[in-house]
Amino acid sequence: MATPDFIRTLRADAGQQLLWLPGITAIVFDDEGRVLLGRRSDNGRWSVIGGIPDPGEQPAECAVREVYEETAVRCVPERVVLVQALDPVTYPNGDTCQYMDITLRCRAVGGEARVNDDESLEVAWFDVDALPDLHEFSLSRIKQALADGPTWFAPTAER
Numbered sequence: 001m002a003t004p005d006f007i008r009t010l011r012a013d014a015g016q017q018l019l020w021l022p023g024i025t026a027i028v029f030d031d032e033g034r035v036l037l038g039r040r041s042d043n044g045r046w047s048v049i050g051g052i053p054d055p056g057e058q059p060a061e062c063a064v065r066e067v068y069e070e071t072a073v074r075c076v077p078e079r080v081v082l083v084q085a086l087d088p089v090t091y092p093n094g095d096t097c098q099y100m101d102i103t104l105r106c107r108a109v110g111g112e113a114r115v116n117d118d119e120s121l122e123v124a125w126f127d128v129d130a131l132p133d134l135h136e137f138s139l140s141r142i143k144q145a146l147a148d149g150p151t152w153f154a155p156t157a158e159r
Contacts, residue, residue, distance in 0.1 A: 002119060004052055016094045023086070023099035025050035026063040027145035028075050028106045034127055035142055036113060037134075038070055038120035046132040048141055050101075063104045071123045074110035081105050081145045082152035105145040 010019060026049045028036040037046045049070055053062035060077040067075045081103040088098040113123045126132065128142065144152050 002117075004054065006055055007052070011095065016096060018088060018096045018098060021097050021099050022053050022059075023050060023101045024053055024059050024062040024066065025101055025103040025141055026067050026075065026077070026106045027081060027103060027141055028067055028071075028073060028108055029145070030108045030125055032125075034125040035131070035145075036067070036071060036073060036108065037124060037126055037132070037138075038115075039122040041119055041121050044121065046134055046138075048138045059102045060104060063106055067106065068111070069117050070119055072111045072114050072116040073108050075106040075108050077104045077106050079105050080151045081141060084152075084154060103141045103144070 007019070007021070028049065030036070036049060038049055039046050049067050051062065051066035051070075053059060057065075059080075063077050064075055067073055082101070084101050084103075086099045086101055088096055090096045113125055115121070115123050128146065131139070131142070134142075
């Protein structure tokens with residue numbers, strides 16, 4: 001994932017300390033029910049599409065932008081699938097971030113799936129019963145996007 005300029009500016013002052021950031025994940029389905037995945041250039045693994053919204057950018061706008069930037073597919077967000085605070089992650093350069101992920105189910109409406117930036121090695125559509133090896137992060141979001149239930153969020157502790 002390319003680091004947005006506004007985060008580079010924050011890092012100039014914050015150093016490598018933990019940054020709390022929004023993250024948007026787009027689970028994109030085509031008319032055949034296939035899901036769009038990209039094989040990431042940073043780790044070589046297949047994954048769902050996502051990124052960090054620009055300051056002031058709405059989550060749905062971010063999903064549309066990220067999907068197009070990474071895959072050349074045009075999509076329309078349909079619903080919020082889940083909202084989840086993720087565990088902190090430390091990148092190889094020592095920067096630490098923690099993301100509040102908002103996952104949106106999206107429907108493809110145009111474009112041809114292809115690598116459209118330097119964040120992906122490959123881009124492809126997959127039948128949901130024939131997915132490549134994926135991290136649990138991607139699998140759980142695809143499963144949740146396929147369900148017709150309400151938006152998922154971690155349950156609160158009883159008090």
